[in-house]
Amino acid sequence: MPTASLNFSSAMFFARAEAELRKDTQALLDAIAPGDTVVWNRLLDPNIIIVDENDAVHNETEMLALLKPLAPGLTGRLAVDDFVVKLHGNFAVITHEANEYLDYHGQILRSRFRNTETWIRKDDDWRQTSSMVLAVLKDPPAVTLDHATLCGYNGRYAMTDSIVATIACSSDSLLVKREGRPDRTFGPELRDVFFEPGQPRTRRVFQRDTAGRIIGFVDRREARDLTWKRTGAATS
Numbered sequence: 001m002p003t004a005s006l007n008f009s010s011a012m013f014f015a016r017a018e019a020e021l022r023k024d025t026q027a028l029l030d031a032i033a034p035g036d037t038v039v040w041n042r043l044l045d046p047n048i049i050i051v052d053e054n055d056a057v058h059n060e061t062e063m064l065a066l067l068k069p070l071a072p073g074l075t076g077r078l079a080v081d082d083f084v085v086k087l088h089g090n091f092a093v094i095t096h097e098a099n100e101y102l103d104y105h106g107q108i109l110r111s112r113f114r115n116t117e118t119w120i121r122k123d124d125d126w127r128q129t130s131s132m133v134l135a136v137l138k139d140p141p142a143v144t145l146d147h148a149t150l151c152g153y154n155g156r157y158a159m160t161d162s163i164v165a166t167i168a169c170s171s172d173s174l175l176v177k178r179e180g181r182p183d184r185t186f187g188p189e190l191r192d193v194f195f196e197p198g199q200p201r202t203r204r205v206f207q208r209d210t211a212g213r214i215i216g217f218v219d220r221r222e223a224r225d226l227t228w229k230r231t232g233a234a235t236s
Contacts, residue, residue, distance in 0.1 A: 049129075083096040093118055
């Protein structure tokens with residue numbers, strides 16, 4: 001068979017597989033709000049491993065048991081986006097986003113999830129055999145702090161004798177300088193809680209003594225903290 005024909009056949013097979021997998025993926029998402037276990041039972045491999053966005057691991061039986069219709073007062077839907085497929089024989093590896101729209105008693109919540117899945121082709125049908133879901137994090141909304149409050153965080157902070165940073169206020173944020181490192185900017189999420197734009201996993205949480213004086217901050221990634229002590233007075 002000529003090479004051009006082989007390439008055309010491969011392209012046709014990929015296009016068909018991609019369309020089938022996207023359709024099946026959307027069918028799974030459509031079945032979540034109504035708690036439709038029939039669809040999930042049809043498309044899941046019996047030996048599937050699922051890791052959800054809360055880091056819980058489920059088998060097929062456990063996953064089907066978790067599928068329940070949304071509670072009264074809630075309506076929602078999920079839509080496939082940014083869909084990428086890589087074929088490996090009878091296996092397909094997929095990564096895609098699931099964009100969620102949820103009407104929560106009249107208030108609208110929008111979330112995104114990154115899904116990475118493995119599918120296996122059996123008897124001319126695709127079955128999902130593994131899935132990992134991650135919540136796509138976003139920066140929180142910033143608040144406005146008055147100039148005196150914002151500049152009250154100015155000072156010198158140390159984690160060790162050799163790891164030292166200085167903080168200075170700008171018009172609406174804090175500028176953190178550390179020798180040998182690029183300057184970093186932090187915006188206020190709340191009083192004493194700051195975030196770095198583009199790094200939603202981390203926070204800087206300032207600590208105060210019983211008199212309300214700032215004595216340091218913790219560099220927090222999720223629930224894990226690195227402690228910095230304030231070693232120099234604030235500057236204006």
